[in-house]
């Protein structure tokens with residue numbers, strides 16, 4: 001999917017919500033546990049109930065890898081279902097990969113060719129040659145971790161090396177790489193006060209922003225400093241939406257939570 005197609009979808013739906021599909025078998029409604037593939041059944045119901053309210057889904061691969069072959073199969077079925085039934089939706093494999101070049105090539109093939117995701121999250125700390133294999137896929141998007149939502153972000157990302165914060169070096173250096181127009185960046189909603197500086201370096205780039213809801217980040221604060229003329233934001237919420245109910249009404253309850261966020265987004269876009 002091109003960036004323009006993503007922007008068009010955002011404008012059409014008046015939403016820049018990315019719903020996180022972080023499926024934990026201990027948290028899903030018990031009646032699904034008797035089905036053949038509870039993870040997929042859960043995702044399918046959530047997707048069918050919420051697809052009109054969001055523009056992206058972000059399965060975090062850890063939640064699938066944890067269940068071995070069955071988890072990976074459920075991930076494969078989920079992305080196939082999305083690509084077949086809702087091809088306008090932007091898909092994000094939150095896998096946080098990155099390794100020496102030939103290994104990164106295999107990661108890129110796994111997520112872009114085999115699973116056919118539109119994008120994958122990548123850790124930048126092994127440098128240019130570890131990210132290039134992802135960027136070589138010209139019709140796909142590489143989402144680089146810039147300033148993450150967790151407390152540990154302050155351990156390295158905000159440290160100053162040679163006079164510049166490390167997260168700023170990630171943004172500035174990555175902009176010089178070939179096909180950098182296909183880069184997006186992860187910035188935590190809990191770090192909204194850094195967005196003015198971030199927008200000075202990447203004024204147009206899309207930012208994937210997790211941390212609204214369960215982690216305490218504010219949608220309003222993020223939009224105040226991070227919104228661009230083309231929106232430029234994908235706001236992620238996972239637990240706050242998908243675990244709204246643990247009963248048979250779980251999909252409707254998730255849609256209600258998603259609707260609240262979508263309406264807040266619509267109001268922000270109208271006021272722009």
Ligand SMILES: O=c1ccn([C@@H]2O[C@H](COP(=O)(O)O)[C@@H](O)[C@H]2O)c(=O)[nH]1
Nearest residue numbers: 060148149150188210214215237238239
């Ligand atoms: O900086 C980051 C990068 C990734 N994440 C991931 O986003 C979701 C957030 O889930 P919530 O339940 O809405 O808190 C999850 O998959 C994280 O691994 C992040 O939170 N922060």
